[in-house]
Amino acid sequence: MDTMEILTALGTPAGRADPYPLYASLHDIGEVIEFGPGHVLVVGYDAINSVLRDPGFRVSDKSTLEKDFAGWAANPVFVQVVDWLLNLNAPRHSRIRSLMARTFTARRIAGLEPAIAAMADELIDAMAERGADGSVIEFMHDFAYLLPVTVICELIGIPEADRESFRPLTRDLTGVFELRDLETLPAINAAAVELLAYFTELAAERRAVPRDDLVSDLLAVSDAGDGRLTDAELLHNLTLLLAAGFETTTNLLGNGLQVILQHPPAGEGVRDGSIPAPAFVEEVLRFDSPVQLTSRIGYGTTVGGVPVSPGAGVTTLLGAGNRDPRRFTDPARFDPMRPDGGPLSFGGGAHFCIGAALARLEGAVAFPRLLSRFPKIAAAGEPTRMDRLLLRGFDTLPVTVA
Numbered sequence: 001m002d003t004m005e006i007l008t009a010l011g012t013p014a015g016r017a018d019p020y021p022l023y024a025s026l027h028d029i030g031e032v033i034e035f036g037p038g039h040v041l042v043v044g045y046d047a048i049n050s051v052l053r054d055p056g057f058r059v060s061d062k063s064t065l066e067k068d069f070a071g072w073a074a075n076p077v078f079v080q081v082v083d084w085l086l087n088l089n090a091p092r093h094s095r096i097r098s099l100m101a102r103t104f105t106a107r108r109i110a111g112l113e114p115a116i117a118a119m120a121d122e123l124i125d126a127m128a129e130r131g132a133d134g135s136v137i138e139f140m141h142d143f144a145y146l147l148p149v150t151v152i153c154e155l156i157g158i159p160e161a162d163r164e165s166f167r168p169l170t171r172d173l174t175g176v177f178e179l180r181d182l183e184t185l186p187a188i189n190a191a192a193v194e195l196l197a198y199f200t201e202l203a204a205e206r207r208a209v210p211r212d213d214l215v216s217d218l219l220a221v222s223d224a225g226d227g228r229l230t231d232a233e234l235l236h237n238l239t240l241l242l243a244a245g246f247e248t249t250t251n252l253l254g255n256g257l258q259v260i261l262q263h264p265p266a267g268e269g270v271r272d273g274s275i276p277a278p279a280f281v282e283e284v285l286r287f288d289s290p291v292q293l294t295s296r297i298g299y300g301t302t303v304g305g306v307p308v309s310p311g312a313g314v315t316t317l318l319g320a321g322n323r324d325p326r327r328f329t330d331p332a333r334f335d336p337m338r339p340d341g342g343p344l345s346f347g348g349g350a351h352f353c354i355g356a357a358l359a360r361l362e363g364a365v366a367f368p369r370l371l372s373r374f375p376k377i378a379a380a381g382e383p384t385r386m387d388r389l390l391l392r393g394f395d396t397l398p399v400t401v402a
């Protein structure tokens with residue numbers, strides 16, 4: 001297969017369902033592969049790392065949008081997107097990122113552990129009740145979606161009574177990451193408007209009466225007196241936290257459970273403690289990354305010996321880098337005890353995922369609890385995959401727990 005045949009195959013439902021043999025063929029071609037005019041695909045682990053850590057490679061930002069989409073400003077979602085950390089370059093990115101990082105502290109994340117455990121147990125109790133007679137439980141719906149959205153709400157400081165309505169809104173909002181046709185834009189815009197209105201009100205409440213939550217901390221940073229985080233920057237990046245943190249973590253939980261269903265010894269190891277939960281989570285991230293790719297814009301340099309022209313579209317295939325045979329021994333083998341770990345699933349460099357510690361914690365709390373309560377958890381029919389390339393995960397994952 002040549003590069004174009006592989007890329008065509010990756011775009012088909014079968015290729016999206018199992019891209020890994022196609023990634024292996026890409027590795028045979030090279031670390032960095034030119035295709036089409038002005039486009040480069042980066043599949044090697046080292047090459048991806050060097051692109052992501054090189055500040056010369058910029059992310060698409062407001063200026064890109066202005067060039068590519070004349071009507072962007074009429075869409076509320078894009079008015080938010082142009083302030084999202086993901087779509088900012090230095091110096092604006094560095095300023096907003098360091099302010100947000102100041103509130104997103106290791107202490108705050110670690111402090112969420114008891115709440116995450118309690119939320120996981122509540123969901124597990126409900127699953128146990130419904131599945132006690134052998135009824136089929138839909139894991140994505142009953143656990144994998146509910147845990148991350150509840151945890152992010154807890155982190156941000158969204159009261160429990162309001163959380164239920166966040167799930168569908170957040171789902172609609174994430175459509176902006178894989179906008180295939182403009183028909184989905186009205187729903188995405190509507191979600192963006194509603195979330196922004198909610199956060200505006202929440203911020204006003206926390207400004208009046210601060211609490212121990214992320215919104216109050218962000219307000220303290222933005223109200224520091226020198227106007228460093230504007231109201232719009234703050235509110236827009238709150239919607240980013242929902243968009244970036246919810247489905248990704250959902251897919252970590254779903255992809256991890258699928259590994260357990262297909263490799264029962266891994267599940268037994270996590271249950272009896274012989275496989276530390278963090279090591280299991282790390283290997284799930286490598287083996288079946290919830291985020292398969294990200295992209296940058298070239299600036300006129302060479303990566304892995306291949307010239308990348310200024311303005312070239314650079315796609316870094318994180319999911320392929322995680323299976324690079326030059327980096328990982330026997331990359332298609334799931335081995336949580338492998339000494340050569342270190343997945344690219346959270347990116348690298350300036351845009352390294354701000355929620356990585358939270359996502360890892362959720363996985364490390366959830367899997368041992370699920371497995372000790374449901375030692376007999378088993379697949380109940382075929383799961384269905386989301387038909388997406390950027391985010392990789394399941395729509396449904398039916399199981400029995402008794």
Ligand code: HEM
Pocket residue numbers: 052085086087097152240241244245246248249252289290291294295344345346347348350351352353354355356358359
């Ligand atoms: C398993 C779960 C997750 C995965 C696989 C993941 C993956 C990623 C990746 C690959 C990037 C970098 C994108 C790039 O370089 O272009 C990123 C950035 C980001 N993530 Fe995550 N993420 C996860 C969970 C979370 C959570 C839980 C949150 C928030 C609570 C979050 C918030 C963010 C934010 C705000 C950024 C942008 C950072 C920046 O541009 O400076 N993520 N994530």
